[in-house]
Amino acid sequence: MTESAESKRKTSATSTGKRVSALAIPAWLPLGGILLVSGAETVRVTGAHRELFFNIDHFWVLYMLLPFVIGIIVYGLVRRSRVWRLGKPSFNFDNMPQRLARVLKGGAGTERVLSDPYSGVMHLCIMTSMIVLFLVTALLAIDDYIPVDILVGPRYLGYSLVADIFGLVGIVGVAMAIAHRWVRPRTAWLPTWEDWLILGGLGMLLVTGFIVEGLRIHTSEIDVHPEWSYWSPVGYVVALMFSGVRISAALDIHTTFWWIHMVGALSWITLLGYSKLNHLVLAPANAFLKRTSAPGKLDMIENIEEQEHFGVSQLEHFTMKQIFELDVCVRCGRCTDNCPADIAGQPLSPMHIIQDLKSYATSVGEQKVANLVQGNDLNFGLDDEAPMVGGVVRDESLWACRTCGACVEACPVFIEHVPTIVDMRRSLVMEEARMPDTVQGTLETLERQGHPWRGTPYTRESWMEGFEDQVPEWTGEQDYLYFVGCTGAFVDRAQEITRSVVSLLREADVSFGVIKGMESCNGDPARRLGHEYLYQILAEGLIELFNETGVNDEQKTVITHCPHCFNTFLNEYPDMGAKFQVIHHTQLLEQLVDEGRLVPSADVPEQTITYHDSCYLGRHNDIFEAPRRILEQVPNVTLIEMPRNREQGLCCGAGGGNMWMEEQGKSRVNEVRVEEAVATGAEAACTACPFCIQMFDSGIGTVQLDVEDEDKLKVLDVAELLQAAAVSERQADA
Amino acid sequence: MASILVFGESDDAGLTAPTLEMLGAASRLSGDLGGGVALALIGTALADAASAAGPAGADTVYTADSESFASYQTDSYLPVAQGIVEQDSPSVVLMSQSSMGRDLAPRLATRLGTAAIMDSLGLEVDGDRVKATRSCYGGNARQVVTVQTDPQVITVRPKSQDPLEADDARSPDVIAVDVAEPTLRARTTGKEQAESEGIRLEDAEIVVSGGRGLGGPEAFADLESLAGVLTAAVGSSRAACDLGWYPPSQQVGLTGTVVSPTLYVAIAISGASQHMAGCGGSKNIVAINKDPDAPIFSFSRFGIVDDYKKVLPALEAAFAEALD
């Protein structure tokens, strides 16, 4: 099954990313053009060149400064790395091809940065300008030290034009970045000194560069070889601006600006070790370090009974990588822009969590490093500090997280917010037993009754009342085990989905069975809520049942209609010793339709349907197309998309255990999502998750309070729609 | 000498309704057990209440009248109650399942060398024993029990028994009991009235009640508005009270108030047994719930399957018109 999910991962790659990354190509086009034109001009400008260190004495000072500059940068990074090394070593270098590809595409290629047009272009301008100007400078130096002159004649002129153009591109990028900070409608992440220092510094370097160039042209080129100077158009314009200045004065000004430019450049580059400019180095590194496992998988706490602490309540409980990536954050705010909690005005901003932890790592982390160096207790002198969990990061922020992964998906520097948040939740639940009342009730019900649905009037068998004989009991002989799950059994609305799935499996003559009455929760809710210990107990119990009943076998496949069960079985159960295959009902149903074993031919009413991606099916497991393809094959159905779909799909609000929490904040996530669905004009919303269905139903209750029943948005599981179209009358009656 | 001694309670309006109900039950039981019915009253200014006891079914009335009995206190009531039982030596002692009965019955029974059955719903005589049917397992089960020692102490759930038709011709013997000043190891330092206004839950003929399905505390304002039209009291499920949506004093259920009005309107209440233990005695239950499978419907006479948010305004208008 992993393979099939993997293959879908490829087929369903987002189009947005590609479209915008194509922007990169036109940016490089001028280069080719310049080279062509300069070739044609060869004859006229033979001999064109420039003198290195024109008008500059003591230039060797620069070379003296260089080791200092490098030293300062290295010192900054090494010093910082001592804070990173407070964490636990957990670097994993599996799947190297994927890691390296990510470094190239996402790191150097800035694939994710480009997904936002404005900041994508802005970043591309600054980045290409800096790379080109760096190469230009390097080339000039190389040219000076090798016996052959490369930069003469047309080559020199082309070189000069490229340098000018990319200097200008850099200025445009910096201007866009500054404008961004002035006009950006959201004020949640107002720029700090870092932003102004980096942008102001870079702008200053570009401008002084052109001034120096203009003065050089004014004093040494424009009168002698004016045709050369046209190839430095910006420098030429600057030279014209200085045309009234006496040459001797201009030479003095030139010297001054040259030194300002050079010392400025060397100073500015040291920011690499001390500011978010470090993302030049750290972002590709983080692209490499990001885990390669499915994004919906949480790490297991091994030997949990022997741990000294559960989850993360102190900086040193994080892994090195978790502390490291705090420093990678550039405060772009994309995580928060895409966070369902923040969109609904709830108290969570992933960016602020990372930034607040970063400040904490700076103040408290460095104190801890000092304590280590001085041989003190790690927490010496830190008694009065606000606690990291509950102080620096507030409880309600940790609870508001849906673990939907939208932040992780959006982050251009590959930060993984969700595991960090869940680690802190783990400490809240297991270490401090501090949680919302409803979470406590859910965990207690899981402990006592093996399901999370406190107060349910149903039993595990209630859904099959009246047709028990039509539900095949699992014997160990069948190919598929249909794992109904807790929601499918204990929630009335979800029982309907369960019945639809059974009816479709029967219609297609699938060899399947159900473990009647003996199922228990696979532990997913406990795990997302931070109770890793309870998860492991529940998972061990279920694996034992699967072992006893012959399910835990490579030849057997577990069907689940719940993306949360699916994700846990597929990605997390292998750690617990699971060998069985896993398939989501939409994958199996698509297969059955393809094979002609289910024929959606019945005349269902004409309708427009919008498909809502469940986070744990879509973003976390890359199953975007199977449910859509089923819908497309149902007669009379027109499929339309909400603006946020597939990888960008908005959570229904129930993820991360929020199904069992009271939401705090301005509005509810499900209402926001229902409004998006209603805005498409669709008559029905289809989804493939029993949590999403409930969240939609309750959202519609408020959003469409005043709408007549028949005009309200209908909410269906894909299986329910398919059942209406593909299950014969005979069986439907039965 | 009586066969049944009832520990009654009185307030400004005289004997409380549960007291009258117990006297009714005692009269019926004493027919089978033989012997008479006595009422014991502990409190202050008991004269009026005592004189009403005859018409209600008591042959004898014991009064322990003292300022020190102004409010119930285990330490002060217990010796007096013990004295009255020893003086009367009944075979059955009845108390209401009230704040007093709950506290006093087990202690008194222990002091008398016997035991107490709490919160009985039905009473019948079997030889010299009184068989009590009571609810247990949060309302999921019923048990039939007897006390094997004497006297048989039983508390009675309010509204589970019917009072007698008042017969003014009967006048009981009134016996004033000597009151000794007890040593108090606990004293009442104050009292807080519950926040609720309007009709008391246990007195209301109609109760409008809401549960967790309301989705939030705001909805109780709509319930109060409907209750206003119906002259009803407003109740709440334990879940809604525990969530802080409505004051605990308005909780209907096993651990809250037990009500048995003519009409109980359950809005967005699922009908868990814990809740049904508090309202199952209602003469008629009407349920409004969007879940057609909610257990509440199996206890209801009438039901509407729909979202309460839509039904409530329409219902209020319809009632207003009908009652106009």
Added chain:
Amino acid sequence: MDVIVCVKQIPDPETPAAAFKVDEAAMQVLPAQGISPVISPFDAQAVEAALRIKDASGDGTVNIISLGPDSARDAIKHSLAMGADEGYHLKDDAFEGGDAWTIALALSKAIQHLGVPDVLIFGRQAADWDQGTVGSIVAELLDLPSATVLRAVELSGDSITVSRVVADGFENIELSTPCVLTISNEFGDPRYPQLRQIMQAARKQVTELTAADLGLDASEVGSAGSRIQMHALFQPTSDVEVEIIEGDSPEEKAAGLVNALREAKIL
């Protein structure tokens, strides 16, 4: 301030009605599939009250006693995980089939055996039989002042101030110690045990005490010593047939309901 809490392990009161089954012949509740027994919720609140007293007084112990079969250990372990200090399990075949009286008798002997503490706390009732008498019987046997059905307990010097739930509000009562308290659900949720404490509690020794250890003869306890006899246990059946009022709009349904209530002469 030293506190003893008496707790009981019972079938989960949140067992859905559909899963609740009674063996009428044996007069027993059948265990529901997949649903574990739990500490009676009121007893967990009693443990919470005790822990808060201990926290407020700054010293002392909270000890737990439970009478019952092997499963009673779990109620004790849960209380220890919440933060109680020591557990005592009254376990003897002779205790079987007992009523509130015999249970209270054994508990009071155990309390005397351990030494009467400053405060004794019980849940207002065990959520299985719902009698609510054990706390009061123990108070009577030990001749202690008591206050029952409490929603708040506070330490004030050497005495205890409590808020008792009564019909029309709350009564504030001050008790001298030692005393007996019973806690009602209005008290608020008990704490959720920390994982570390659950693990420590799992390793902790629970002292077992038999009838003989408490100086009790088998004839005094269990079914032999019971004063209340059960004759039947059954599930109530509802004989009401619900009439669902249909209608195309909320208005129609509302009108239909009002009509039906009128015809049935309820209104």
